[in-house]
Amino acid sequence: MSERTLIVVKPDGVQRGLAGEIISRFERKGFKLAGSKFMRVSEELARKHYQVHEGKYFYDRLVRYICSGPVLAMVWEAEGIIAMSRKMMGATFGYDAEPGTIRGDYSCSKGNNLVHGSDSVESAEFEIGLWFDEGELVSWEPANEHWLRGEK
């Protein structure tokens, strides 16, 4: 069963001109894009998106950070995409993330870590519903599907 995840290029990723690089990594991996929008995050959306962190010392800063400039929100799709995309993003803090990962290659910060990706099927469903209307998502069949997945 194909799985979907929410990926957001955060304000530092956009400002540093890394949106294309991040898209490129997911595209070359063979993930399928199902939706995208360049937008500003409202405080209401930010608070809901990060509600699991409410009460933590960094919560308010986190809300300010995600609202501090435009972001590129995307839905990507592939079997097992949540685990794969988390590996590709790397550990939460840039200075801990392994080289070869997005955060490991481009961030040495704690909180400014360039990219968000859902961490479970449940949070992906919740987050995609929060950020996108169903009509903004596209179902399509890439021409190279067979070459990407091989025989089942």
Ligand code: IDP
């Ligand atoms: P994740 O983005 O790797 O899933 P989470 O633990 O869900 O990490 O945290 C959400 C975001 O909150 C992180 O991406 C990071 O920007 C920020 N964050 C998490 N922990 C801290 C912290 O201890 N200090 C400052 N920012 C943090």
